[in-house]
Amino acid sequence: xxxxxxxxxxxxxxSKINFTDGDTKFDNNGVQFVINPNDEFGLTRAMWxxxxxxxxxxxxxxxxxxxxPTLRKALAIGADEAIRINMAATDGYSVAVQLxxxxxxxxxxxxxxxxxxxxxxxxxxxxxxxxxxxxxFVNTCIGLExxxxxxxxxxxxxxxxxxxKASLPLVIGGQxxxxxxxxxxxxxxxxxxxxxxxxxxxKEPVTAEAETTVDQFEKxxxxxxxxxxxxxxxxxxxxxxxxxxx
Numbered sequence: 001x002x003x004x005x006x007x008x009x010x011x012x013x014x015s016k017i018n019f020t021d022g023d024t025k026f027d028n029n030g031v032q033f034v035i036n037p038n039d040e041f042g043l044t045r046a047m048w049x050x051x052x053x054x055x056x057x058x059x060x061x062x063x064x065x066x067x068x069p070t071l072r073k074a075l076a077i078g079a080d081e082a083i084r085i086n087m088a089a090t091d092g093y094s095v096a097v098q099l100x101x102x103x104x105x106x107x108x109x110x111x112x113x114x115x116x117x118x119x120x121x122x123x124x125x126x127x128x129x130x131x132x133x134x135x136x137f138v139n140t141c142i143g144l145e146x147x148x149x150x151x152x153x154x155x156x157x158x159x160x161x162x163x164x165k166a167s168l169p170l171v172i173g174g175q176x177x178x179x180x181x182x183x184x185x186x187x188x189x190x191x192x193x194x195x196x197x198x199x200x201x202x203k204e205p206v207t208a209e210a211e212t213t214v215d216q217f218e219k220x221x222x223x224x225x226x227x228x229x230x231x232x233x234x235x236x237x238x239x240x241x242x243x244x245x246x
Contacts, residue, residue, distance in 0.1 A: 001055040006113035008036035009067040038114025042174040062089040075195035076187030082200040091210035096128030115173035126173035136166040142177030
């Protein structure tokens with residue numbers, strides 16, 4: 001089985017976020033980048049398939065040279081090869097087109113992507129890849145087993161879970177629950193050394209028009225000062241006259 005794990009290069013949630021050029025561009029200065037958490041759950045599940053079923057695992061990313069440390073980390077975790085499509089990831093559709101070309105070129109049986117990245121939270125790329133490649137698709141996936149050419153997936157739905165069966169090729173949008181957080185892997189020294197010699201292929205992008213553009217970024221409005229009520233009567237008065245919720 002050949003597996004492709006799609007990797008997004010995203011800011012660590014502890015990083016301080018700023019914008020430049022009139023709030024139209026993201027400021028990378030001082031920002032630590034990591035593997036998108038939803039993608040990391042998927043990569044860990046792919047490692048299970050590699051170790052238990054002998055799967056071949058590749059990782060792919062759309063981005064410039066600055067994303068290569070993130071791909072190298074994925075290789076250190078255990079992926080066999082990495083692919084970087086040399087294009088800025090600014091639009092969900094154009095990113096999906098690039099990844100779909102990689103999928104079609106190598107005929108992957110299973111494509112594991114995060115259901116969304118934590119920077120733009122678009123949640124559109126996995127479904128678009130499935131549409132562009134003619135594969136089956138399961139989103140919000142929290143469980144996955146593969147037996148031969150058949151896959152059983154569990155996805156999260158409102159109020160519960162749903163179990164689905166599909167034949168390969170399959171694209172999933174994975175999330176927390178696909179593996180336990182305690183199963184996530186930290187690269188060890190041996191993995192880091194091996195990652196230096198594993199293939200990292202650079203591919204030029206195919207032509208794909210961006211369907212969306214960024215007009216402006218805006219930070220959330222700062223919260224107001226906290227008021228402490230010293231009595232129940234004062235609390236009721238504040239909720240009624242200022243908060244206007246009762």
